Amino acid sequence: EELFRRTGIQMLPFNTIYQLTALKRLNPSLLDRARTLLLIPELLRYFLTGERHSERTNASTTQLFNPFLNDWDTSLLDRLDLPRRLFAEVVAPGTGVGSLLSSVGEEIGLPGLPVIAVGEHDTASAVAAVPAENDDFAYLSCGTWSLLGTEVAAPVITGRAFAENVTNEIGVGQTFRLLKNITGLWLLQECRRVWARRGEAPTYEREQRLAKDAAPFRSLIDPDASMFVDPPDMPRQIQTYCRESGQPVPEKEGAIIRCILESLALKSRLVLESIEALVENRFAGLHMVGGGIGNRLLCQYTADALGRPVWAGPREATAIGNLLVQLIAAGQIADLRSARALVRQSFPVEVYKPVATEAERWEQALMRFRQFIALPSRAEPRSTTRTENDADG
Template identity: 50%
Template sequence: MKKETHVLAFDLGASSGRAMVGTLDKSVPEAAVLRLAEVHRFPNEPVQAGPHLYWDILRLLHELKQGFRKAAEGRAIESFGIDTWGVDYGLLGEDGELLGNPYHYRDARTDHTVEKVHAIIGKNELFQATGLQPLTFNTLMQLHAAVEQNSVALREAKELLFIPDLLLYLLTGVKQSEYTIASTSQLLKAGTQEWDKELLAKLGIPADILPPVVMSGQTVGELTEAIREELKLPPIRAVAVPEHDTGAAVVSVPVDTDEEVAYLISGTWSLFGTELAEPLLDPRVLPLGFSNEGGMGGTARTLKNIMGLWLIQECKRSWDQAGENHSFADLVVLADKAPAFRSFINPDDLLFLPPGGMPERIQEYCRRTGQPVPQSIGEITRTIYESLALQYRLVLERLEHLGGIRYPRLHMMGGGIQNKLLCQMTASAIGREVWAGPVEASSLGNVAAQLIALGEVADIREARSLIKRSYPVDTYEPQEQEAWEAAYRRFLDATEQSLIPEE
């Protein structure tokens, strides 16, 4: 029996990407461990071209090739998988060529599309059909905008591939739609692997461009001969991992029991939710802001998107452009020194969705809501972190209201948990324990799915036990409960939110 198995996970977020080698070490068979090594990191920056915002998909392909080269140095790579953000896609023509760079989900062409869709299909009807919130960037909205704008590319398209499937196609020639990434689109029937062709027909969206849906955890192809020759690589199998980064991250929740858990995946977006056997389509779900996306094994991830660390990323970008350069670690220190609980924002206010001018947007929000206007970098940063922690509490309470249970703790995962101040604020805001870890949740879930496909790990439960053993969590206990309770009441007032929102 071989003692080590190496697989390659590509984990692409909305601002950067990594190539990570996962190594299953079975030197001690009864205590196998999983190691993760970053071999390549690269920026993923959108490109503004005229009035539109695009992804530079060919640059991403180039970076994946560099990841293959580096990963293969001194080790035999058995397989690879790709996970990315959701909803965005590329279109292929009749000859299989890409018909243009994919649009970025923050592109303005979908402005007011939600209202136009609801004029054709009612809000409640759309939710019952798809299980997803009607968000402006959903694939459904993007495609309807393309129909409305008489898109030449959409008229000529023969196939639509979501970003991870598009990259997989460029490397393997395989055309597919993996379930977790497809489930972010609002094009599937809720809780199924079937495209909702009746819904698409009502909106004038061609259903014949959508490829077959495949479930994660299986081998689907291998690198093309041309790619192998270019990179001087042997055959490497391609695995359909949970291709939505959140779906991959949920695979790595470090539990080895069947307990129901609440998780928060902290990155550019904060994804807050739980994993269920079936989608939650209760009429209360829609006004509370939750969606139902697919998970590995056909589970439902009932979750809510929260604007997340996009707020601080955009602030840092503005400050850097102004010559006020601070690392993210510096910003945490400045926030920790700033006065507590002065001002709050609703992180999900659409004011904060577009890029650019984020510090000024936050100041404008506070001014508009009659609060003290944060001035210094530390004050603005603290406003963001406290508001995120308090928004997490509100979303947790809403999730518990829907499910009728109280979660004993919150599992925080993803790159955002390296911010210890935010983790502590979250524990204090929700008034219960936070287990933080693993940081590389999406990459570990990606690796775990590959190991399951290769037969090295039996199932998701064994994978989670392996991850828990390999990557112990950090624990944060609530502090200053009276102060945080008072802050929560002020936060709800300032942001005009409540446990049960008004229709």
């Protein structure tokens, strides 16, 4: 709880703080030889410019950054015996961080091109591109992960926030992204991988048709159950969950896909309600961005589960948000609100409205779904690990 009070970040096992403390314990000589810690976007900038900086939206996710100090938490670093020299100066999104190295500039024909630090955490850039009309909105950045939350002016660090295991990541434009990381279309991607290995993978269009034709609400899973972290056979793992929870076991692809999509939609409902309770506000609907919005059934089921409209788009929000921060830095756009207005003018947004005749069935499904959130689960790990990305639906 003290760590949450200092950093405001959700407890997740892959956070940088745990990676570094493990490295300190298992391979301390590597840290002794290291000069600077650069996260992936910062490393890319270093290759372009030769300059070493950390960027604020990304630094905040390490669980080593103190949002109240607006800098690395040096007392926390000292307690963990992590060398202060590793942690570079932190810059805000939109800060000029040098220009292209002469060798790079000559190679691409752009000598001396200035380089701007953007919102270098991918969700920070994605949220910057949410085409909201005002500051009072909820978003779901949807891909392999689902990141659902809202923008706030200051971190929400309370006992309830800690209990809900939400996170306060720094956003673009002096904002904080109060959100929760939840499993997204990873479940479906892993099913596809297994089906492809068997030579049975349906096309995307057939997936949608099979799911739509399958019986609704027969089986539900908690997408965040530990047994779904990285199993060798995701369809079998979903079947095991359903069997052990006393539900019908989905046998065919369409039933499994429908189980996944309905469960993701219901989990979004619960997380949105949790966020709303923390900020004492009810949002009119939900903005969905990212590759996951290509899954039209997921968008519709999310609207149905929420009982509110879903505004889907843009799909390439992360890349668009990156460009918007550069345009603001260059003086071509005034601020984040103007940037979002530009997104509304430039990219289509599809509206999904809840189907009124389905409302009672979704409410009944929600009551069942709540039972599964705390179910014990058995993990079947394999050697590979999941990485965060905005993968396609």
